Amino acid sequence: RKEVEQDPGPFNVPEGATVAFNCTYSNSASQSFFWYRQDCRKEPKLLMSVYSSGNEDGRFTAQLNRASQYISLLIRDSKLSDSATYLCAVNNNDMRFGAGTRLTVKP
Amino acid sequence: NAGVTQTPKFQVLKTGQSMTLQCAQDMNHNSMYWYRQDPGMGLRLIYYSASEGTTDKGEVPNGYNVSRLNKREFSLRLESAAPSQTSVYFCASSEARGGLAGGRGYEQYFGPGTRLTVT
Numbered sequence: 001r002k003e004v005e006q007d008p009g010p011f012n013v014p015e016g017a018t019v020a021f022n023c024t025y026s027n028s029a030s031q032s033f034f035w036y037r038q039d040c041r042k043e044p045k046l047l048m049s050v051y052s053s054g055n056e057d058g059r060f061t062a063q064l065n066r067a068s069q070y071i072s073l074l075i076r077d078s079k080l081s082d083s084a085t086y087l088c089a090v091n092n093n094d095m096r097f098g099a100g101t102r103l104t105v106k107p
Numbered sequence: 108n109a110g111v112t113q114t115p116k117f118q119v120l121k122t123g124q125s126m127t128l129q130c131a132q133d134m135n136h137n138s139m140y141w142y143r144q145d146p147g148m149g150l151r152l153i154y155y156s157a158s159e160g161t162t163d164k165g166e167v168p169n170g171y172n173v174s175r176l177n178k179r180e181f182s183l184r185l186e187s188a189a190p191s192q193t194s195v196y197f198c199a200s201s202e203a204r205g206g207l208a209g210g211r212g213y214e215q216y217f218g219p220g221t222r223l224t225v226t
Contacts, residue, residue, distance in 0.1 A: 004149070008147075031205065031212055032213075034212070034214060043218060046215075087149070087150070091205070091212045091213075093205050095152070097149045097150040099149035
């Protein structure tokens with residue numbers, strides 16, 4: 001079983017839709033959590049950290065559920081520019097990445 | 108600030124050839140990392156350097172060596188390239204390793220990547 005698992009998608013949604021991604025992790029001792037965005041043929045870029053209390057940045061909301069060992073990312077009012085692959089990352093000294101969930105937002 | 112830079116951007120090698128991938132960061136970060144990214148596999152850690160003067164193996168170190176030349180620079184060497192090493196290689200850096208209270212931790216920042224093909 002992979003340490004960090006994501007639904008690979010693709011998720012195809014219309015502009016303005018709300019979309020949610022989940023990511024599960026197997027190491028209960030994991031200390032910190034992140035969401036990265038990766039555009040085609042580019043490097044991953046930090047989207048947001050995921051704090052224990054949950055956090056929001058504009059249209060993006062990240063949540064952590066330690067009991068069930070998953071993190072989530074909610075994108076509201078999707079824009080065309082949100083089309084990308086979203087990687088979750090779980091840190092327990094070494095960062096472990098999910099394989100990514102591909103999102104396409106269509107007009 | 109350039110952030111994290113990598114050279115070269117693209118490389119084609121024949122089986123058995125060697126090469127060194129270069130990485131530099133200007134964020135005064137202590138920790139640096141090398142990853143490879145393959146379709147469906149996600150990013151996998153090859154080697155890391157928690158601080159200047161130290162290096163350690165990650166998940167997939169076989170066939171690679173690294174050098175932390177100074178605080179800014181961290182290079183990855185393929186001594187005898189194999190087709191299985193065809194991949195996209197990313198260098199990353201962070202202020203430190205590990206986590207902080209409340210689910211917080213040290214974010215990693217990535218370079219633009221090197222696309223390596225071994226024939």
